[in-house]
Amino acid sequence: MSAHHKKVSDIEDKQIQIDKASLWAKLPIIGAVLAVAGFALGYFSPSPGGVFAEDAHLWHAKQWTAYLNGFMFALSLGFGGMIFVIIQHLVRANWSIVVRRLAENAMFTLPFVALGGLPLLMGDTGKNVFEWMHVEEMLHDPMLQAKAAYLNTDAFAARFALYLFLWGVVCLLFWKWSRAQDNAKTTEEADALSYKQRFLAPIGLVVFALSMTFGAFDFMMSLDPHWFSTIFGVYYFAGIALTFHAFLVIVCFFLQRGGMLQGVVTPEHYHDLGKFMFGFTVFWTYIGFSQYFLIWYANIPEETDWFQYRAHGQWLSLSMLVIFGRFVLPFFLLLRRGWKRNPNYLVWMAFFVVGMQFIDMFWLIQPPFAHHAASAAHKAGAVEVAEYFHNSITLTGADFGYFIGFVGLFLALFGWSLTTSKLVAIKDPRLEESLNHENF
Amino acid sequence: MAEPKQVSKQASKQKKFGVLAEYDSAAAIFKACEKVRDAGYKRWDSYTPFPVHNLDKAMGIKPSVLPWIVFACGMTGAASGLLLQWWSSTIAYPLVIAGKPLFSFQANVPVTFELGILFSAFGAVFGMLGLNKLPQLYHPLFNIARFARATDDRFFIAIEASDPKYDLEKTRKLLEETAAVAVEEVDD
Structure with missing residues (x-):
């Protein structure tokens, strides 16, 4: 009943093509430059001295922890694209069709960014972060012995190869079919490609759920090999889903600032993305608290340890930042309808949410390093060093470098995919419904 | 013969609820609502057999508290x-x-x-x-036979007599100028 019903044929070409004069057209180059500069900064950044001065191993451990931190952050954006696309096809969603191509571009990055996990399998680099890769120590630890069948380098490599294969197949098939649809000559051809994607969606969902969960176990949970939490994969997913909707808001906002997607993406779509940001904020809290609550209640040392070393000095401040930055603030600041419908406001919240994802990854990945460093120093009798790692967060050039590097890598891949196709799946049979989507 | 006369006398003194207009399509009531909204009426409502999208905007209803x-x-x-x-x-x-x-x-x-x-x-x-002032045990509109079709295939607008702009002749004229298939006054 709306006064003005939009038609697909009304969309001008310049709305759905990257403006060659805009900064967006240079995104692949900008991303590549950031990636090279970031990785160089991360890799070559010298030991900051101090507690690291006497121990080269310790500095390498810190560097590779920073590497893993950046890796898991960039991976979460690719995962976000993957699950977003899968869910939209699975439920045959109308509203999201105008933004789905942007998600497909993010999904495209996943198998390539995932290659960033390879260095951890080469030679002894993995030993810098994964305690369970030290076979001699495993032998003296009955708890780790019991997990040796899962936590060993060969099984890790085999699983990683499987993840790469599955992510590659699922992500690139969706990506390829959707792009092929743009060139469909007939409506039958376009329909057939939509059906194909819809057929792949439930398979992709199972692949995503299992590979993402076990990927989170392998790359993050195993950093503290004594600790285990069956909800850990869901925790990572909650952050992924939350972050990705925020990421879409940022991309849509700046594409529109550059004069693209005008009249295609409307406040109605921002509203829905905002609702998902709010919803997944609550979901993240629910999952994060559930994980904490059961461990707190049962009070078994092997489980509480994981939270113990996040509850001292600066680590406690970081934990508080995660609670307030991931739940309290976004919960209240995304509550009102009008705020979610205002892109100028929502984009700030989106930046905040994406930034918090990095901090959340930092909170998951960095404390085990500090904990191991503190334990080792304690054993060696270096009380001051132990105290330092017990209480202090170490931010080094490696942290910034690898963060920038992985963000750059993601942007380069995302930008390449973005600039080489249309911004909207223009031949999707139900695009018109998405154009005219309204929240009632 | 005194009784019927008394009834009619009573009827003439009867308090009025307002004016009811009937429409035979969602498009018709949508346009009519915009007209009533633009005429500045505040105490009125529309009744449809199914949700008509954006009718709230056509009626100029403010966001709920x-x-x-x-x-x-x-x-x-x-x-x-x-x-x-x-x-x-x-x-x-x-x-x-x-x-x-x-x-x-x-x-x-x-x-x-x-x-x-x-x-x-x-x-x-x-x-x-x-x-929504529910539950409401009595509503004058249910005395109108044609109003039963509000849950079936007809659309209605009722402008209430308590509206400050209400004036029987003008209000009736306004509704008659829309695509209404029938307009009638409703007793309270």
Whole structure:
């Protein structure tokens, strides 16, 4: 009943093509430059001295922890694209069709960014972060012995190869079919490609759920090999889903600032993305608290340890930042309808949410390093060093470098995919419904 | 023969509810609503057999205050849930369980959360009923035979006599100028 019903044929070409004069057209180059500069900064950044001065191993451990931190952050954006696309096809969603191509571009990055996990399998680099890769120590630890069948380098490599294969197949098939649809000559051809994607969606969902969960176990949970939490994969997913909707808001906002997607993406779509940001904020809290609550209640040392070393000095401040930055603030600041419908406001919240994802990854990945460093120093009798790692967060050039590097890598891949196709799946049979989507 | 005369006399003194207009399509009532809205009427409503999208905009209805009621109820619920547990576990019946402190926020989160949800659900349901003035045991429109089709295939607009701009002749004329298939005055 709306006064003005939009038609697909009304969309001008310049709305759905990257403006060659805009900064967006240079995104692949900008991303590549950031990636090279970031990785160089991360890799070559010298030991900051101090507690690291006497121990080269310790500095390498810190560097590779920073590497893993950046890796898991960039991976979460690719995962976000993957699950977003899968869910939209699975439920045959109308509203999201105008933004789905942007998600497909993010999904495209996943198998390539995932290659960033390879260095951890080469030679002894993995030993810098994964305690369970030290076979001699495993032998003296009955708890780790019991997990040796899962936590060993060969099984890790085999699983990683499987993840790469599955992510590659699922992500690139969706990506390829959707792009092929743009060139469909007939409506039958376009329909057939939509059906194909819809057929792949439930398979992709199972692949995503299992590979993402076990990927989170392998790359993050195993950093503290004594600790285990069956909800850990869901925790990572909650952050992924939350972050990705925020990421879409940022991309849509700046594409529109550059004069693209005008009249295609409307406040109605921002509203829905905002609702998902709010919803997944609550979901993240629910999952994060559930994980904490059961461990707190049962009070078994092997489980509480994981939270113990996040509850001292600066680590406690970081934990508080995660609670307030991931739940309290976004919960209240995304509550009102009008705020979610205002892109100028929502984009700030989106930046905040994406930034918090990095901090959340930092909170998951960095404390085990500090904990191991503190334990080792304690054993060696270096009380001051132990105290330092017990209480202090170490931010080094490696942290910034690898963060920038992985963000750059993601942007380069995302930008390449973005600039080489249309911004909207223009031949999707139900695009018109998405154009005219309204929240009632 | 005195009785019928009395009835008609009573009928003429009868308080009026307002004017009812009937439409045979969603498109017709949509345009009519815009016209009534633009004429500046405040106390009027539309009745349709199914939700007509955007009719609220055509009628110029302002956003509901319901979200604020729900928010206030939710916060009250969360606060009372926390207070209840604090009072019962530290004052009314202090009992050390599993070596935990008498009051620790962790143990109290689920009930606090649930009561927050419960109260906001109450706020939403009863707030909605209250704002809609429901339940209403009597409504003058149900005396009109044609109004029964509001739940079947007809669309209605009723402008109430209590509206400050209400004037029987002008209001009736306004509705007759729309695509109404019938316009009639309704007794209260």
